[in-house]
Amino acid sequence: MGGLIAKKLLTLIPVLLAVSLLTYLLLSLLPGDPALLVLGGGAASAEAIAAVRADLGLDQPLPVRYLAWLGDAVQGDLGMSYITRQEVTGAILERLPVTLELMGVSLVLALVVAVPLGVFSAYRSGGRFDRTVTGATFGLLALPNFIFALILIAAFSVGLGLFPATGWSRLSDGLGDNLRAVFLPALALSVSNIAVFTRLLRTDMIATLQEDHVLLARAKGLPTSRILFRHALRPSSFSLLTVAGLQVGTLLSGTVIIETIFALPGVGRLLFDAINSRDLLMVQGVVLLLAVTFVVVNFVVDVLYTFLDPRIRSGAARARA
Amino acid sequence: MTYRTNRRRRTGAAVRVGAALAALALATSACSGGDDPSGSGDGAEAVDPGANPEPQGEPQQGGSLTVALEGETNGWQPGISAPSAPGFNVMYSIYDPLVIGTGEGSFEPYLAESFEPNEDFTAWTFTLREGVTFHDGSALTADVVAQNVAVLKEPTSNLAGVLSEVASVAAVDPLTVRYDLARPNAAFPALLTTTAGMPFSMENFSALGPEEANAEPVGTGPFVFESWVRDDRLTVTANESYWGTDLGLGPYLDEIVFRPIPDEDSRLQSMLSGDVDAFQTLRESIVGQAQDAAADGEIALHTFLGNNGGTTILNTLAAPLDDVRVRQALAHAADREQLIEVLGGTGITEPRTQFFTEDSPYYSEAVAEAYPAYDPERATELLQEYIDDPERSDGKAAGEPVTVQYNCQPDPSLTELAQAYQAFWSNIGVEVAVNSVDQATHIGNAVGSPASDPAFAGDYLANCWRTSAEGDPFNILKNEFGPVPLQPLNFTNYTSETLDEQLAVLATTTDEEARRAAVEEIGLELAENVPVLWVSSTVAAFGVDPAVQNLSDWQLPGGADGVGLGLFQGGSTMWGQVWLAE
Numbered sequence: 001m002g003g004l005i006a007k008k009l010l011t012l013i014p015v016l017l018a019v020s021l022l023t024y025l026l027l028s029l030l031p032g033d034p035a036l037l038v039l040g041g042g043a044a045s046a047e048a049i050a051a052v053r054a055d056l057g058l059d060q061p062l063p064v065r066y067l068a069w070l071g072d073a074v075q076g077d078l079g080m081s082y083i084t085r086q087e088v089t090g091a092i093l094e095r096l097p098v099t100l101e102l103m104g105v106s107l108v109l110a111l112v113v114a115v116p117l118g119v120f121s122a123y124r125s126g127g128r129f130d131r132t133v134t135g136a137t138f139g140l141l142a143l144p145n146f147i148f149a150l151i152l153i154a155a156f157s158v159g160l161g162l163f164p165a166t167g168w169s170r171l172s173d174g175l176g177d178n179l180r181a182v183f184l185p186a187l188a189l190s191v192s193n194i195a196v197f198t199r200l201l202r203t204d205m206i207a208t209l210q211e212d213h214v215l216l217a218r219a220k221g222l223p224t225s226r227i228l229f230r231h232a233l234r235p236s237s238f239s240l241l242t243v244a245g246l247q248v249g250t251l252l253s254g255t256v257i258i259e260t261i262f263a264l265p266g267v268g269r270l271l272f273d274a275i276n277s278r279d280l281l282m283v284q285g286v287v288l289l290l291a292v293t294f295v296v297v298n299f300v301v302d303v304l305y306t307f308l309d310p311r312i313r314s315g316a317a318r319a320r321a
Numbered sequence: 322m323t324y325r326t327n328r329r330r331r332t333g334a335a336v337r338v339g340a341a342l343a344a345l346a347l348a349t350s351a352c353s354g355g356d357d358p359s360g361s362g363d364g365a366e367a368v369d370p371g372a373n374p375e376p377q378g379e380p381q382q383g384g385s386l387t388v389a390l391e392g393e394t395n396g397w398q399p400g401i402s403a404p405s406a407p408g409f410n411v412m413y414s415i416y417d418p419l420v421i422g423t424g425e426g427s428f429e430p431y432l433a434e435s436f437e438p439n440e441d442f443t444a445w446t447f448t449l450r451e452g453v454t455f456h457d458g459s460a461l462t463a464d465v466v467a468q469n470v471a472v473l474k475e476p477t478s479n480l481a482g483v484l485s486e487v488a489s490v491a492a493v494d495p496l497t498v499r500y501d502l503a504r505p506n507a508a509f510p511a512l513l514t515t516t517a518g519m520p521f522s523m524e525n526f527s528a529l530g531p532e533e534a535n536a537e538p539v540g541t542g543p544f545v546f547e548s549w550v551r552d553d554r555l556t557v558t559a560n561e562s563y564w565g566t567d568l569g570l571g572p573y574l575d576e577i578v579f580r581p582i583p584d585e586d587s588r589l590q591s592m593l594s595g596d597v598d599a600f601q602t603l604r605e606s607i608v609g610q611a612q613d614a615a616a617d618g619e620i621a622l623h624t625f626l627g628n629n630g631g632t633t634i635l636n637t638l639a640a641p642l643d644d645v646r647v648r649q650a651l652a653h654a655a656d657r658e659q660l661i662e663v664l665g666g667t668g669i670t671e672p673r674t675q676f677f678t679e680d681s682p683y684y685s686e687a688v689a690e691a692y693p694a695y696d697p698e699r700a701t702e703l704l705q706e707y708i709d710d711p712e713r714s715d716g717k718a719a720g721e722p723v724t725v726q727y728n729c730q731p732d733p734s735l736t737e738l739a740q741a742y743q744a745f746w747s748n749i750g751v752e753v754a755v756n757s758v759d760q761a762t763h764i765g766n767a768v769g770s771p772a773s774d775p776a777f778a779g780d781y782l783a784n785c786w787r788t789s790a791e792g793d794p795f796n797i798l799k800n801e802f803g804p805v806p807l808q809p810l811n812f813t814n815y816t817s818e819t820l821d822e823q824l825a826v827l828a829t830t831t832d833e834e835a836r837r838a839a840v841e842e843i844g845l846e847l848a849e850n851v852p853v854l855w856v857s858s859t860v861a862a863f864g865v866d867p868a869v870q871n872l873s874d875w876q877l878p879g880g881a882d883g884v885g886l887g888l889f890q891g892g893s894t895m896w897g898q899v900w901l902a903e
Binding site: 030033036037038039046047048049051052055080083084085086091094095149150153154157158161164165166167168260261262263264265269270272273275276277278 | 389393395396401403476477479481482531532535536550551552553554580581582583584586587588590591593594595596597759760761762764765768770771776809
């Protein structure tokens with residue numbers, strides 16, 4: 001088990017190197033000179049541009065710059081933004097809690113809604129409930145999350161006044177305010193996941209419900225809810241778990257739009273602003289963070305399998321023996 | 322304040338669900354890029370700057386406001402900070418400008434007590450007010466102003482270009498500072514109305530260094546910087562020892578929270594849901610919706626139709642646009658009324674022909690008549706002349722079609738604008754490729770590189786653009802049409818002897834008659850040679866809770882009228898003079 005984890009961790013290193021090199025190259029290939037942006041987009045002499053380029057290290061060749069950046073990055077220093085003059089590491093850490101909470105709540109919301117929907121549509125597959133849920137999930141899949149976000153704001157903020165339309169409240173401002181601030185953005189972010197998870201779980205569950213151990217449980221006269229949630233849900237949830245892990249990537253990209261619409265000070269918004277202002281080091285830092293998160297989450301999902309499915313554990317044990 | 326508003330707005334919530342659904346229809350249409358061409362329904366009316374809500378009653382002390390702005394700013398230290406309209410709302414709260422523009426278009430002292438030029442406008446002497454202190458308690462002196470300028474002229478400062486004409490600054494005595502210029506500028510004080518003329522505490526700057534000072538600004542303004550969480554909120558509180566209090570400059574509010582909300586629709590919704598007490602916008606379709614809300618009495622709407630306008634810049638050094646016939650053809654081919662409709666500005670704003678609008682003393686009827694009218698037939702003729710010319714500048718054989726690349730940022734309404742130009746120009750036989758270009762690249766392409774020949778020739782043909790002309794005509798036009806290799810802000814690369822002569826007039830006289838004549842000459846030259854294609858003026862707007870007073874009617878220390886929301890193009894005002902009615 002420990003060996004498995006160590007091996008997985010080792011594969012992380014080339015992935016991160018490749019990601020960082022690629023973003024560095026891509027960003028450097030973009031036309032335009034960051035020095036001009038620093039100087040306010042124009043009113044600058046050639047001497048001033050040269051001075052800023054030297055100040056930012058842009059007069060060095062690309063490989064030298066990349067290696068210098070990499071050397072610092074390994075020690076946790078992702079450099080200083082040209083545009084905002086903030087430490088990139090500090091800026092990301094300051095915003096990470098907002099994005100993590102948004103993604104976490106969104107994932108929980110998606111599962112809380114999708115699991116019962118998926119289970120019951122499978123239980124009565126082909127019935128009226130199943131058909132309604134199927135129709136609704138396809139509808140949700142077709143709806144972009146930013147449209148859904150505006151619907152939520154119009155209905156729940158402007159119409160009913162239940163939640164703030166935009167803005168963030170820290171946990172330190174009180175749990176109630178914090179949850180009110182995160183609810184609508186998280187819901188808007190979860191819309192496609194609700195649909196995907198429901199569809200997926202329904203399909204797997206229908207297959208599981210045909211199996212012998214479920215038949216046995218029915219024959220023993222166990223209550224339906226116990227059969228569904230104790231006997232059938234666990235073996236039906238592997239694809240759900242895999243996809244939930246993979247969806248972290250989608251969630252991360254979704255935060256860029258959702259944090260901008262709801263004006264949340266998270267990492268997605270930081271990336272959006274950084275791209276718009278050609279803030280190269282900031283973009284580089286955030287992309288690296290996204291890559292790390294994606295790889296780590298999928299790694300955690302792999303490890304979780306072994307807990308959910310005894311067959312994998314015993315398979316690993318046999319391989320060692 | 323916010324609580325009270327919320328409670329009032331949230332009574333009868335059920336009744337409002339219908340309104341929410343209507344708002345939803347608008348929100349989704351705006352989002353999908355399908356801006357309702359009429360603005361937002363029948364309520365849209367042409368913006369009349371004179372019709373802004375007047376302040377009700379006497380100024381009241383106290384209260385707190387949350388103000389939603391278009392976007393975040395990269396910081397607040399002059400020289401690093403690159404504020405646009407949203408950022409200047411914060412800047413003018415924390416700092417005071419030495420000079421300020423008036424409603425009549427002149428420039429008057431603000432934080433300075435007075436200023437005067439020498440005979441040939443190569444030196445300007447400013448007298449400071451006595452007893453002014455920064456928020457950290459340090460005194461505003463001539464020495465501090467001189468040290469400020471030294472910081473702002475560092476090569477890495479983004480104000481080095483603006484201040485390049487300042488050869489040196491000297492503190493003559495503790496309250497007198499003299500700017501010596503490298504060449505005459507009769508309009509020099511107008512340069513000190515924004516960041517270049519906002520004194521900052523040298524004690525704070527020296528103690529924290531530029532990066533930290535950028536996040537913790539200390540000025541002399543009506544509000545003291547309190548805290549800033551980037552992309553979330555910036556809080557300022559009343560300056561208890563403000564020099565302007567006795568002169569009627571406030572501050573009246575106890576606290577202001579500025580919140581950047583980049584999405585246009587959710588910013589408006591935040592206002593309508595009572596999350597914020599004021600919101601700013603430049604989007605014409607949102608102004609239309611705000612007009613409807615104002616008609617229902619939900620909000621009070623302040624607007625400003627300034628000289629800031631939507632344009633297309635043409636690179637006059639790049640073939641085929643180096644030929645005036647092609648530029649004139651493009652101008653004749655496009656119907657500005659329809660372009661405004663595409664932008665959702667019909668009924669809100671009018672077609673433009675020149676740098677200054679009807680409200681400006683520099684507006685010229687003659688220029689308005691000289692600017693190419695919508696005339697597709699004339700456009701086709703001009704284009705055909707070029708196409709048939711064996712010596713045509715783009716090197717193609719006679720008879721080959723003309724090709725133009727039109728670049729614009731990926732904003733829904735701007736994309737539609739680009740497509741509209743594409744349709745108009747295709748109509749006369751021009752092959753148009755529309756490119757979507759991110760903001761940073763867009764500006765970079767227009768500026769060009771110091772390595773090109775000539776330097777800063779720019780790497781584009783036609784760019785959608787926003788041309789701002791708040792400020793003195795000399796300071797604007799010398800940038801727009803200065804010598805190409807020396808003036809990166811000459812985006813169109815258009816120069817001429819006439820322009821140089823008239824710019825020299827503007828540089829050396831304060832006589833208003835002579836200056837207006839010079840601006841008119843320049844306007845006529847530009848209307849004939851069309852380096853810039855005009856669309857319309859951009860409306861700047863602030864929707865506020867009806868209790869919020871005096872956004873448009875703030876005054877100068879001497880009692881002269883200010884420029885309302887036109888303090889900086891795109892909607893900035895003096896929050897120090899805003900108050901909350903009981």
